[in-house]
Amino acid sequence: MGALIKNGTIVSATGSRRADVLISGEIIAQVGEKIVEEEHEIVDATGLLVMPGGIDVHTHLDMPFGGTTSADDYTTGTQAAAVGGTTMLIDFALQSQGHTMREAFDTWCKKSDRKACVDFSLHMAVTDLDPHHTGDTGYGLREMEEMVVEGISSFKLFMAYPGVLMIDDGLMFRVMQKAAGLNALCCIHAENGSAIDIVVSQMIAEGKAAPHYHALSRSPKAEAEATHRAIALADMAGAAVYIVHLSNEDALAALKFMQGRGARALAETCTQYLVLSIEDQMPGNSWEEAKFVFTPPLREKKNQKPLWDALAEGALSVVSTDHCPFRFADQKSLGKDDFRKIPNGGPGVENRLQILWHFGVNAGRITPEKFVELAATAPARIFGMEKKKGSIVPGLDADILLWDPDADYTISAATQRMATDYNMFEGWKVKGNAAKVFSRGELVVDNTTRPGEFLGATGRGRFVRRDANAGGFA
Numbered sequence: 001m002g003a004l005i006k007n008g009t010i011v012s013a014t015g016s017r018r019a020d021v022l023i024s025g026e027i028i029a030q031v032g033e034k035i036v037e038e039e040h041e042i043v044d045a046t047g048l049l050v051m052p053g054g055i056d057v058h059t060h061l062d063m064p065f066g067g068t069t070s071a072d073d074y075t076t077g078t079q080a081a082a083v084g085g086t087t088m089l090i091d092f093a094l095q096s097q098g099h100t101m102r103e104a105f106d107t108w109c110k111k112s113d114r115k116a117c118v119d120f121s122l123h124m125a126v127t128d129l130d131p132h133h134t135g136d137t138g139y140g141l142r143e144m145e146e147m148v149v150e151g152i153s154s155f156k157l158f159m160a161y162p163g164v165l166m167i168d169d170g171l172m173f174r175v176m177q178k179a180a181g182l183n184a185l186c187c188i189h190a191e192n193g194s195a196i197d198i199v200v201s202q203m204i205a206e207g208k209a210a211p212h213y214h215a216l217s218r219s220p221k222a223e224a225e226a227t228h229r230a231i232a233l234a235d236m237a238g239a240a241v242y243i244v245h246l247s248n249e250d251a252l253a254a255l256k257f258m259q260g261r262g263a264r265a266l267a268e269t270c271t272q273y274l275v276l277s278i279e280d281q282m283p284g285n286s287w288e289e290a291k292f293v294f295t296p297p298l299r300e301k302k303n304q305k306p307l308w309d310a311l312a313e314g315a316l317s318v319v320s321t322d323h324c325p326f327r328f329a330d331q332k333s334l335g336k337d338d339f340r341k342i343p344n345g346g347p348g349v350e351n352r353l354q355i356l357w358h359f360g361v362n363a364g365r366i367t368p369e370k371f372v373e374l375a376a377t378a379p380a381r382i383f384g385m386e387k388k389k390g391s392i393v394p395g396l397d398a399d400i401l402l403w404d405p406d407a408d409y410t411i412s413a414a415t416q417r418m419a420t421d422y423n424m425f426e427g428w429k430v431k432g433n434a435a436k437v438f439s440r441g442e443l444v445v446d447n448t449t450r451p452g453e454f455l456g457a458t459g460r461g462r463f464v465r466r467d468a469n470a471g472g473f474a
């Protein structure tokens with residue numbers, strides 16, 4: 001007994017074919033041309049594409065930032081993901097300076113406990129190693145071993161936000177060496193935070209405090225420089241590295257240069273950098289632009305095509321969201337008179353697949369197979385969970401997305417599941433949307449009959465332990 005998905009077209013990262021999918025319990029039991037019907041519950045997927053559920057490897061749920069907390073908790077955040085066709089998230093546990101990684105892990109386990117509605121995992125953001133014990137017996141480095149045992153096989157390092165999250169190059173290099181020994185992946189926020197902070201102070205001194213100046217204060221060159229530095233240091237340390245939210249052409253050039261030199265370097269971009277720009281969203285004359293204050297900031301439009309090309313050609317491997325939602329009315333407003341105080345981040349987890357499909361596949365920039373690769377299969381492979389997620393293959397979790405390529409959908413905060421009072425793509429009409437979504441075999445979303453609703457139980461999502469596989473290079 002289990003659902004039998006019939007008459008659909010299975011799209012994988014490598015090809016498409018007509019086949020049925022049989023779900024048994026939480027697992028994909030069988031994939032084949034004509035699976036014999038027994039007492040299965042039949043799901044008719046005529047006209048639909050059958051894909052692995054989306055995996056968004058970059059979200060910040062219930063995250064403290066600048067005196068407030070991101071608006072989506074693990075319940076609304078994972079439900080919004082599911083409604084949009086995403087069945088797995090990797091969120092970030094943030095180590096506080098002076099505290100241990102274990103404390104951060106426990107804190108984020110509590111945040112998700114009985115709240116997560118689809119499966120999730122965590123990256124560990126390392127901000128501190130005991131400076132007196134950086135040898136292999138040092139506590140911080142031992143903790144990295146413990147985290148890998150817990151199934152946290154990726155470590156996030158910040159080259160931005162001095163005094164809060166940023167670590168210096170020596171510490172970053174030491175973490176990279178340790179990660180190399182553990183086969184773990186280093187995820188890097190690549191921006192030169194020290195230089196940016198000087199530009200920021202100078203702008204504020206000149207009275208340039210509007211949201212527009214947030215974008216101008218963070219040069220693409222600061223990102224490109226840090227991208228090169230991070231990959232070069234990782235290469236010296238023998239570590240595999242993954243650049244998060246790569247946003248512009250200069251940083252892309254740095255990535256490609258190091259990839260060409262044989263560095264084990266991967267990178268993601270995010271939906272917002274592919275379709276939003278300074279010209280369109282932040283021309284510089286309104287407080288509304290605070291809706292688009294995130295880091296790295298929006299870039300000039302000319303950066304979009306190179307990013308799309310890099311997705312199609314393979315220099316960029318993943319499209320994530322960096323979903324970090326803050327309400328416009330009472331959270332973004334903390335920085336009304338000073339862009340430094342605007343909580344950094346935007347909502348996006350619910351709309352990732354719609355944007356990627358409409359502006360990618362419909363626009364002829366990527367194939368449906370590439371869509372699956374970027375949205376699910378590569379994230380699973382790179383982050384050590386390809387034996388559980390990311391493909392329609394027998395034995396894997398039945399995280400399955402039935403995608404309707406002909407569905408018309410208008411994006412709006414009024415109908416979204418995300419807990420913000422705005423949407424970055426407000427009023428945009430897209431073609432292509434999630435029709436039905438299965439999470440470990442359970443139908444949790446049916447946008448054809450109950451649009452925008454989450455049908456499963458709150459708290460059903462589970463923590464997924466990931467293998468340390470050096471980003472799939474090893």
Ligand SMILES: [Zn+2]
Nearest residue numbers: 058060322324
């Ligand atoms: Zn982020």
